[in-house]
Amino acid sequence: MNYLFLFRMIKTSVGRKQLMAVTGLLIASFLFIHLAGNLLLFKGEDWYNGWSELLIANPATIYIEIGLLFLFIIHITMAVWVRTEDLINASYRKYDMSRWHGGRTIGSATMLYTAIIILVYLVFHIIHFRFADKSIGVYQMVVSAFRSPLFVSIYIIGSVALALHLSHGFQSALETLGINHIKYNVYIKIAGYLVAVCMVFFAVISLYFYFGLDLREIADASNIVEMTIE
Amino acid sequence: MEKNKFSITLRVWKQKDASSKGYFESYKVEGIIPDMSFLEMIDVLNEKLIKQGKEPIFFESDCREGICGCCGFVVDGNPHGPDEHSTVCQLHMRRFKEGDVVTIEPFRAKSFPIIKDLIVDRSALDKIIAAGGYISVNVGSAPDANTIPVDKNTAEKAMDYATCIGCGACVASCPNSAAMLFTGAKIAHLAYLPQGKPERTKRVLNMIKVMDSLGFGNCTNEYECEAVCPKEIKVGAIAKMNREFLFANFLSEEEPQLPPVFHKSTVDVPEDE
Ligand code: HEM
Ligand code: SF4
Numbered sequence: 001m002n003y004l005f006l007f008r009m010i011k012t013s014v015g016r017k018q019l020m021a022v023t024g025l026l027i028a029s030f031l032f033i034h035l036a037g038n039l040l041l042f043k044g045e046d047w048y049n050g051w052s053e054l055l056i057a058n059p060a061t062i063y064i065e066i067g068l069l070f071l072f073i074i075h076i077t078m079a080v081w082v083r084t085e086d087l088i089n090a091s092y093r094k095y096d097m098s099r100w101h102g103g104r105t106i107g108s109a110t111m112l113y114t115a116i117i118i119l120v121y122l123v124f125h126i127i128h129f130r131f132a133d134k135s136i137g138v139y140q141m142v143v144s145a146f147r148s149p150l151f152v153s154i155y156i157i158g159s160v161a162l163a164l165h166l167s168h169g170f171q172s173a174l175e176t177l178g179i180n181h182i183k184y185n186v187y188i189k190i191a192g193y194l195v196a197v198c199m200v201f202f203a204v205i206s207l208y209f210y211f212g213l214d215l216r217e218i219a220d221a222s223n224i225v226e227m228t229i230e
Numbered sequence: 231m232e233k234n235k236f237s238i239t240l241r242v243w244k245q246k247d248a249s250s251k252g253y254f255e256s257y258k259v260e261g262i263i264p265d266m267s268f269l270e271m272i273d274v275l276n277e278k279l280i281k282q283g284k285e286p287i288f289f290e291s292d293c294r295e296g297i298c299g300c301c302g303f304v305v306d307g308n309p310h311g312p313d314e315h316s317t318v319c320q321l322h323m324r325r326f327k328e329g330d331v332v333t334i335e336p337f338r339a340k341s342f343p344i345i346k347d348l349i350v351d352r353s354a355l356d357k358i359i360a361a362g363g364y365i366s367v368n369v370g371s372a373p374d375a376n377t378i379p380v381d382k383n384t385a386e387k388a389m390d391y392a393t394c395i396g397c398g399a400c401v402a403s404c405p406n407s408a409a410m411l412f413t414g415a416k417i418a419h420l421a422y423l424p425q426g427k428p429e430r431t432k433r434v435l436n437m438i439k440v441m442d443s444l445g446f447g448n449c450t451n452e453y454e455c456e457a458v459c460p461k462e463i464k465v466g467a468i469a470k471m472n473r474e475f476l477f478a479n480f481l482s483e484e485e486p487q488l489p490p491v492f493h494k495s496t497v498d499v500p501e502d503e
């Protein structure tokens with residue numbers, strides 16, 4: 001019976017939240033690695049394609065991808081379960097005058113909505129990048145996609161939603177795992193907001209290519225600087 | 231003195247019982263003295279209503295000094311009223327002014343059925359306590375006070391959590407109607423003390439199991455509870471409960487059980503294992 005403690009976890013409110021917290025934090029750490037890799041877009045085609053080839057060549061990649069899929073499935077299943085119960089509870093709780101008392105934040109109050117936006121963003125992203133035709137090279141594929149205003153709009157909305165989700169999600173996950181200490185709470189909050197701000201960089205990347213900033217010759221730029229100095 | 235008196239309009243939630251439909255009724259309250267407590271103001275109104283042969287407003291109170299947890303309803307959207315970290319019996323009329331329209335309604339939560347008007351049934355909280363909010367001691371004469379040493383910081387921390395008066399404002403303020411702050415405070419209070427050690431794992435597993443079965447919600451760490459708690463219980467209590475649960479779940483061989491006092495006839499806890 002005791003070997004089934006994971007099921008007991010799923011049967012308990014706190015356990016479900018702890019599974020959500022662990023999977024959420026693991027997904028967030030994937031996002032950091034993903035962001036770091038994508039920042040190579042700024043270094044140019046060779047670097048970015050090189051990174052992509054490394055990933056493709058690595059036999060572990062496919063298992064990591066399957067692991068990621070499971071993280072998403074667990075996170076979302078628990079979220080749907082928890083939120084369904086909470087929405088039923090909320091229907092019993094209609095105050096004539098309802099207000100926030102200082103605990104809620106925009107991030108915490110919109111978790112459900114940002115989650116839905118992120119899911120749409122993720123599906124769109126996976127369809128267009130993971131399962132795309134990469135014959136022109138991954139770099140060219142990504143850069144040409146970001147020429148489309150629709151693409152960039154989705155990236156901006158999606159990344160902002162992701163930032164909001166994590167602005168609450170990061171410190172919420174730590175609290176759920178029992179990490180709360182009067183000495184560190186301030187730093188945990190700040191770290192959560194920093195994590196959130198990092199996510200906006202996905203949008204920054206797409207905007208960078210949308211406005212063609214990569215096409216501007218570095219030499220030209222330095223010429224202009226020299227000319228103005230003269 | 232006379233010239234300080236003022237009047238307000240009170241919008242009160244009236245509801246006959248749990249199954250009836252409720253509605254708001256407005257009352258004009260005159261001759262309010264700023265030094266009156268909010269409950270005294272309702273007392274004055276109720277006396278007038280009774281003299282007129284009308285039904286008074288039903289509300290709950292006992293100590294009227296912020297230590298029993300009986301009182302508690304929502305004033306203009308704030309559980310226990312607009313004052314920070316105070317019970318509604320400690321709210322005074324100097325907080326209000328001539329012509330104010332004040333809306334009062336009961337704590338609203340799935341697990342707190344309305345008994346009448348502003349009175350809700352908070353016995354679900356007692357059921358959580360019965361599931362593990364106790365320690366085992368020998369009966370007979372009281373043991374000597376300092377036989378078990380407890381350092382000052384630990385004693386203070388346990389005391390901070392022990393100050394929870396079980397008023398239920400945390401549940402009322404929670405967007406998910408969760409009872410995590412209450413349950414967390416009760417678990418943390420005993421978990422920090424050596425006297426609480428023997429039942430430590432059993433306590434957290436059983437209290438959470440009963441809390442879930444009573445229909446309280448899941449915590450999404452909104453921290454509204456901490457913001458309204460009259461006893462300033464911090465969400466560190468919830469974190470402590472989460473830690474206790476994590477360790478109990480992974481390391482102990484204990485299975486959660488409903489305590490023997492939970493007879494089907496007295497408490498409707500589903501038997502699911
Ligand atoms: C500027 C922003 C982004 C770019 C350029 C980007 C690029 C890519 C590319 C090219 C792939 C496919 C890798 C391959 O098939 O070899 C990929 C996969 C993936 N991306 Fe992104 N991504 C971005 C943002 C995000 C965000 C915000 C999320 C999370 C919500 C995300 C989640 C994923 C996931 C889960 C995969 C599949 C995992 C994998 O195939 O390794 N990405 N991304
Ligand atoms: S934790 Fe605070 S708000 Fe909740 S029941 Fe205890 S005293 Fe009341």
Ligand code: FES
Nearest residue numbers: 294298299301319
């Ligand atoms: S009546 Fe006892 S706390 Fe208000």
